[in-house]
Amino acid sequence: MKILKSIALSGLALAIAGAMSLTSCNGGGNTSKSDSTANASSGEENTILGAGATFPNPLYSKMFSEYNKLNGLKVNYQSIGSGGGIQQLTSKTVDFGASDAPLNGKQDSALSAPAVHIPITAGAVVITYNLPDVKDTLMLTPDLLAKIFLGKITKWNDPAIMAANKGAKLPATTIVISHRSDGSGTTNIFTTYLSKVSKDWESGPGKGSSINWPAGVGGKGNEGVAGYVKQTPGCIGYVELAYAMQNNMAFAKMQNKAGKFILPSIASITAAANIEIPADAKVSLTNTEAADGYPISGLTWILVYKEQKYNNRSLDKVTKMLKLVQWMIHDAQQYCAPLNYAPLSDKAVAVGDAQLKSITFDGKPVLQ
Amino acid sequence: MMEQSVDIKVTTRPGKDAGRVVSVKKTSTVSSNKRIRRSFRQIRTENVFRRMLVIVALCMIVLVLGIMVTLAVQSTLSFKSAGFSYLWGKTWDPVRDVFGAYPFILGTLLTSFLALIISIPFSFAVAVFLGEYYPTGWLPNLLKNTVELIAAVPSVIYGFWGLAVLVPIVRSFETSIGVEPVGIGIFTSSLILAIMIIPYAASLGRSMIHMVPSNLKEAAYSLGATRWEVIRSVIFPYTKSGLFAGVLLSLGRALGETMAVTMVIGNTSLIPKSIFSPGNTMASVIANEFTEADHPVYLSALIELGLVLFLVTVVINMVGKRMVSSFTNE
Amino acid sequence: MANHVKYRIGKSRVFQGLTILLAFACVVPLIFILIYILQAGLTKINWQFLTNLPKPVGEKGGGIANALIGSIMIILCASVIAIPFGILCGIYLSENKKSRLAYWSRLCVDILQGVPSIVIGIVAYFWLVKPLGGFSAISGSVALAIMMLPIIIRSTEETLKLLPDSLREAAYALGMPFHRVVLKVIVPCGISGIMSGVMLAVARIAGETAPLLFTAFGNPYMSFNMMKPMQSMPLLIFNYATSPYNDWHDLAWGASCILLIWVLALNIFTKVITRKWKVQL
Numbered sequence: 001m002k003i004l005k006s007i008a009l010s011g012l013a014l015a016i017a018g019a020m021s022l023t024s025c026n027g028g029g030n031t032s033k034s035d036s037t038a039n040a041s042s043g044e045e046n047t048i049l050g051a052g053a054t055f056p057n058p059l060y061s062k063m064f065s066e067y068n069k070l071n072g073l074k075v076n077y078q079s080i081g082s083g084g085g086i087q088q089l090t091s092k093t094v095d096f097g098a099s100d101a102p103l104n105g106k107q108d109s110a111l112s113a114p115a116v117h118i119p120i121t122a123g124a125v126v127i128t129y130n131l132p133d134v135k136d137t138l139m140l141t142p143d144l145l146a147k148i149f150l151g152k153i154t155k156w157n158d159p160a161i162m163a164a165n166k167g168a169k170l171p172a173t174t175i176v177i178s179h180r181s182d183g184s185g186t187t188n189i190f191t192t193y194l195s196k197v198s199k200d201w202e203s204g205p206g207k208g209s210s211i212n213w214p215a216g217v218g219g220k221g222n223e224g225v226a227g228y229v230k231q232t233p234g235c236i237g238y239v240e241l242a243y244a245m246q247n248n249m250a251f252a253k254m255q256n257k258a259g260k261f262i263l264p265s266i267a268s269i270t271a272a273a274n275i276e277i278p279a280d281a282k283v284s285l286t287n288t289e290a291a292d293g294y295p296i297s298g299l300t301w302i303l304v305y306k307e308q309k310y311n312n313r314s315l316d317k318v319t320k321m322l323k324l325v326q327w328m329i330h331d332a333q334q335y336c337a338p339l340n341y342a343p344l345s346d347k348a349v350a351v352g353d354a355q356l357k358s359i360t361f362d363g364k365p366v367l368q
Numbered sequence: 369m370m371e372q373s374v375d376i377k378v379t380t381r382p383g384k385d386a387g388r389v390v391s392v393k394k395t396s397t398v399s400s401n402k403r404i405r406r407s408f409r410q411i412r413t414e415n416v417f418r419r420m421l422v423i424v425a426l427c428m429i430v431l432v433l434g435i436m437v438t439l440a441v442q443s444t445l446s447f448k449s450a451g452f453s454y455l456w457g458k459t460w461d462p463v464r465d466v467f468g469a470y471p472f473i474l475g476t477l478l479t480s481f482l483a484l485i486i487s488i489p490f491s492f493a494v495a496v497f498l499g500e501y502y503p504t505g506w507l508p509n510l511l512k513n514t515v516e517l518i519a520a521v522p523s524v525i526y527g528f529w530g531l532a533v534l535v536p537i538v539r540s541f542e543t544s545i546g547v548e549p550v551g552i553g554i555f556t557s558s559l560i561l562a563i564m565i566i567p568y569a570a571s572l573g574r575s576m577i578h579m580v581p582s583n584l585k586e587a588a589y590s591l592g593a594t595r596w597e598v599i600r601s602v603i604f605p606y607t608k609s610g611l612f613a614g615v616l617l618s619l620g621r622a623l624g625e626t627m628a629v630t631m632v633i634g635n636t637s638l639i640p641k642s643i644f645s646p647g648n649t650m651a652s653v654i655a656n657e658f659t660e661a662d663h664p665v666y667l668s669a670l671i672e673l674g675l676v677l678f679l680v681t682v683v684i685n686m687v688g689k690r691m692v693s694s695f696t697n698e
Numbered sequence: 699m700a701n702h703v704k705y706r707i708g709k710s711r712v713f714q715g716l717t718i719l720l721a722f723a724c725v726v727p728l729i730f731i732l733i734y735i736l737q738a739g740l741t742k743i744n745w746q747f748l749t750n751l752p753k754p755v756g757e758k759g760g761g762i763a764n765a766l767i768g769s770i771m772i773i774l775c776a777s778v779i780a781i782p783f784g785i786l787c788g789i790y791l792s793e794n795k796k797s798r799l800a801y802w803s804r805l806c807v808d809i810l811q812g813v814p815s816i817v818i819g820i821v822a823y824f825w826l827v828k829p830l831g832g833f834s835a836i837s838g839s840v841a842l843a844i845m846m847l848p849i850i851i852r853s854t855e856e857t858l859k860l861l862p863d864s865l866r867e868a869a870y871a872l873g874m875p876f877h878r879v880v881l882k883v884i885v886p887c888g889i890s891g892i893m894s895g896v897m898l899a900v901a902r903i904a905g906e907t908a909p910l911l912f913t914a915f916g917n918p919y920m921s922f923n924m925m926k927p928m929q930s931m932p933l934l935i936f937n938y939a940t941s942p943y944n945d946w947h948d949l950a951w952g953a954s955c956i957l958l959i960w961v962l963a964l965n966i967f968t969k970v971i972t973r974k975w976k977v978q979l
Contacts, residue, residue, distance in 0.1 A: 049832075049833075049927070051915075057937070057941070058754070058755050058941055058942070058943060058946070061752075061754045061755075061918065062755060062756070064918070065753065065754045065918075066754075074918075074919055075918075076915075076916070076917050076918060076919070076927055077918075078915050078916045078927075079937060080659055080911055080912070080915075081659025081660045082659075082660055082662070083659055083660035083661050083662045083667075084658075084660070084911075084912070086662065093827065093828075093831065093832055093833060101662070104663075106663045106664070107662060107663065110664065176550075181630060181635030181648075181652075181656050182630075182655075182656040182657070182659075182660070183656060183657045183658075183659060183661065185660075205461075205463065206461075206463035206464065207463065208462055208463045208662075209660040210462050210656070210657045210660060211461070211462065211463050212460060212461035212462070212463065212637055213636060213637070216636070217550065217552055217553075217634035217635065217636060217646045218634060218635030218636060218648075218656075219531075219631070219635070220527070220631050220635070220656065222942060223528075223939070223940060224631055227528075227531045227532065228531070228535075228552065231531075231536060231551070232551070240942065242943075243942035245942075246942040246944065247942065311831075338756060339755055339756070340942075410875045411875070413875065413877055414875040414876045417876060417877035417880075418876060418877075420786065421786055421787075421789060421790035421793070422790065422799065424783060424786040424787045424790060425787055425790040425791065425794075425799055425800065425803040426799065426803070427783070427787075428787055428803040428806045428807060428847070428851070429799075429802055429803050429806050431810070431844065431847075432806035432809055432810055433806075434821075434825075435810075435813065435817075435818075438821050438824050438825070439817070439821070442820075489720055490720050490721075490723065490724035491724070493716070493717045493718075493719075493720030493721040493724070494720075494721045496717050496721075497717050497718060498721075501714060501717065501718070511721065511722070511725060513962070513965055513966075514728060514729075515724070515725070515728075516894070516897060516901060516965060517732070517901070517958065517962060517965075518728050519898055519901040519902050520901035520902075520904055520905065520957070520958060520961035520962075521728075521731055521732075521735070521905065521954075521958065522905030522906075522907075522932055522935055522954055522957060524905075524907065524932075524935065524939060525731065525735060525905075525935075525954055528939070529730070529731050529734055532734075533730065533734070563724070563727050563728070566724050567898060568849070568898070571853070571895070571898055572852065572856055572895075574894075575853065575856070575857050575891035575894060576857075576860060578890075578891075579857065579860040579861070579888075579891070580860075581862055594706050594707055594709070594710035595710045595713075595714060596706075596709055596710035596713040596714070597706070597710070599713070606860075607860070609856070609859070610859070610860065613852050613855075613856050614856075616808050616811070617808075617811055617849065617852055619812070620808060620809075620810075620811030620812035620848070621812075623812040624811070624812050624815065624817075625814070626815065626816060626908060627907070627908070650814075651814035651816070651817075654814060654816050654817065655814070655816045655908060658816060658820070659911075671820065674813075674816075674817040677812070677813070677817070678809065678812075678813060678817070681808075681809050681812035682805070682809050685805055685808040685809055685812075686805065688808075689805070
């Protein structure tokens, strides 16, 4: 009796659960749920899907939330990584991709149609270290940095480091190297810089979002590296500027191409981006020519197809998306600085505008 | 219970009818027809049910084969470029498209088995404690729920905790035994893994031990066996296959765990020199590099890593099964 | 003689002590972890936290309502797929111990447990997301269901295997057909073992990020549509825990705390249900 009843009860519960999930499966079909649509147009048209880089995710989520307040457009951006974003754009499961590195030749050829790059913001990679006895900011030259990460300089009191930091009390301890273990735009910027400044690095580990590190241990994510640096005396690592600033970490001054030692800051990153930007916006800011620019900086881009008529997309949706991107490179630049991102330089904005206007729908330009 | 009494009614009624005169034969055939129909229906449902079970079991095989085929298809690109040297290649260099999985295979096996060795005494202790010594009461109940909660902590949190708490402890331990004090490495990740896999062997073991028939235990007690002797000579042999299944489950979890391991293992593609040096596992390489893999060969090499891990699991499980069946034959 | 007995009793005592010691020793790290999470998370939880949508960095009062609902729906859907399938497969394996099919499917179950979650996510992506042409919560559910299967199947099988044969034979002797014997005698008798397997499986997937990354995708807004992207707790925890900002770290800790409490509550809830259902041997 009892068993029967409870079986019946649980069966009922299961059936209800099943029915619930079924109805929710059908939910999108004809009956639009009250909250999934804010205004009269259907939810499908009013949602834009994007995926890609992790690094600008906080900024993007701030921008998209503000834009939602202004226009009611819902943007679903997920930070699945630059590589993931490019793949999803290639397989057309998203409306836009986002990446910390411009598409290379192989990736371009994998796309079924040409894509345009629109720069959104700039960031920097900072060299963080744990030297409790060193009071002044550590100063590093490009050559030193490459030698340390190649494992060629192994002690903090190496004459080469002493020469760059006169008067600093450098300990005789071993340098412990910590790098990112997960593939990331941060690593890409960092290794691109090292490849530019050091022949040994270029012919050795090379550049990429994950590389074969000659020395050191890998931490997962910014917090993995930062956690390890904080705990280990004599440790050196690299993290995003925003992470170092938010968590009050010590970071080094880097010598740039002009020979100046530059402390990473929003101003010095924007300065680094104030160079001639090619019309396709594919440019690396590392080892910048700008005299006051911080040398390990990089842009981050939004990627969209140049021809927007594919997969039954409507002109309305495309226009909404492009207006959003236009807003991001103009009005929304005010949200960059409070979150420790560098606003675009005027030159970069001009290039972005030109890129946006080149986007077509069925052969006709969308934005005038 | 209700169902059975209904059944009995059905069988008795024709019996009563059979005792009556022939004139009622019509109703008797009707009811016996009903009975036959009913038993046919039962046989049919029984067959459907049996067939359903077979189909479900087949589905499992299809599912796993499907996963394997998907992985194999996606990794052909990498296989074409590297062939079998992928397995023992010692360099993993995504920049130059040189992919060798040997350091990661080694790292995976080292961490998993080390974790298993560390965790077995604990998980069996929990199983025996809850299954035999104190099966009821609030304290054992609390222990049981707590152990099951171990499985529920998101693994990224184990990673954070390991980095913040475990790594300094291991570092001071390494200093005291005179190894290079790195703190993170294979040993640390085995410790974290050992904690994470306790509930699988413990939970299955507990329900196994719980179900040992009490007459077996009582017989042993009546012969004068002590508690420990009962556990060793009655409970362990009786529950062997279940305990082993639990161990295999936890081994599987250890092989496939990613987030927590990747936070504390040090993630270097260099071949580990000792259990204290940093290393890398297959799962953590996939998790680390998959999202940013930016060209097809690289992506396919990572998926091939998944396939290799898959095959390693197959081999380990086959060997394990052989072992347990040779035990059972003795 | 007396010495020998004393020795044996002593040995037994020593092992009992050792068992108790080890059993409680393995709880110690968990308690530390729990304290670690509760300390960081409990203070962040309030009504707003449960009912609001996430807010960008620098705005107060962000919540996790969409992730909470999303997680519940995804896990519920995964359970609806995995529990009947898993229990049936477990029944087959326990009823056909020696058959060739059972050997191979048992092997497959053990292999499945060792497949890393991210690989299952990748496979689900190729099976569901690509053919369907977009991310959907249901594909996340399928990925999670695949992860639940091995635990449910193995615990069902091993529990049912140990039930005394007399039980089965008694039921057959009463003329019960096979499916009734299984569903009304065998399963209810082993229900506590099966349920603990189910609980373990739910607990296992509740915190999984990797299979959801390429399937359920995530969504900053509230969504009830299983065919569209949906947010979930592990995704939220992962994204927020890895961000640079303390506001978001707080959200992540609060969410982990909720996740734990939720699993605990589910655990207790199932226990109450199974107590009613369970047949005492």
